[in-house]
Amino acid sequence: MTPEPDPELREALLAAVPSLRAFAISLSGQVDRADDLVQDTLLRALANLHRFEPGTNLNAWLFTILRNLFHSEYRKRRREVEDPDGSYAGRLKVQPDQGSHLDFEDFRSALAKLPSDQREALLLVGASGFSYEEAAHICGCAVGTIKSRVNRARFRLASLLNVEDIEDLGPDSMTRAALQG
Amino acid sequence: MTVDKGNKLARTTLEASVNDKLATDPKLDSGSQKRIGDQLRAMYDELMQQPVPDRFRDLLEQLDKKNGAKEGSQ
Known part of the structure; x- marks a missing residue:
């Protein structure tokens, strides 16, 4: 069917x-790649x-x-890059002893x-304003799965950013995890 | 939550992506949760405020024109 994008x-x-x-x-953590993704999304939507x-x-x-475009592209790239997380290691400097100072740079690194x-899951629910149900629909999974992922994402961010006193959550292993990259 | 249990849960989390086991999910206290949420929205708002790159406006206008042309108006 021919796309008919009316002004509305x-x-x-x-x-x-x-x-x-x-x-x-x-x-994606990359503006250029993100803009390509958005463009592909618009074209696919229109088609x-x-x-x-x-x-x-x-x-x-x-x-x-x-989201689907991102994942199919990610799968392709993953075959090319052996350890996708390793690429962050060089850039990542989350030092817990920098205290409670947080800025977007630290936050973006932790998010990455x-x-x-x-x-x-965290972006959909915590930032984009979707309900758990909508996020589950977008990701093609169960609502409970989304809740679980959001919860673990927050927890992991808190430990990476040293947001809280995490004495009953194994600070040593957290510190190692944060420094490990 | 006991200390031992906490440690176990933390390790479980660090093993990362694995599968989705609700039973092993750790819980953040509400203060930390709020701080994470505030940071996330602040970062996101900044991105939302960025002007829309011309390429998207151009893309959609092009499609409009193409459509108009098909109707023989150009």
């Missing part, structure tokens, strides 16, 4: 771009407009497309260290 739809797609970009940048059910959440639909399933 075009506005809706344009309006979705900032949140798609924020999600893509946070997910599949007939599959969108009017009246349902356009943003959720777009996020689903972006999360397994991608946890990162995306």
Whole structure:
């Protein structure tokens, strides 16, 4: 079917771009790659407009497309890069003894260290404003799985950023984990 | 939560991605949870405030034009 982007739809797609970009940048950690992802998402959405059910959440639909594109690309890249997490090691300087000082740089580094399933769950629920149900739909998994991932993502971020006093959660292993990269 | 149990849960978490076992999920106290949430939204808001790159506006306008052309108006 030929895409027919009427002005209203075009506005809706344009309006979705900032949140798609924020999600893509946070997910991939790279602005250029994120913008390519957003562009591919828009093109795919336009090519599949007939599959969108009017009246349902356009943003959720777009996020689903972006997320799927991200993962299929990630799988491709993973075959090329033996240890994807290793690439962060050089850049990552999360020193717990820097105290409670937090800035976005530290936060982004910590976010990048999360397994991608946890990162995306946290971004969808904690930042993009989706409900657990919507996030589960976007990721194609159970609501309980999303809750679990969000919970573990927060926990891991807190330990990486040394946000709390984690004395009953094994500070030694946490410190090692934070420094290990 | 006992100290021993806490340690066990922390290790479980550090083993990372593994599978989704609800029973082994650690819990953050609400203060830490809030701080993480605030940081996340602050970072995200900053990204949301960035101007939309021209390429997206151009892309959608191009498609509009293409559509208009098909209708023979150009």
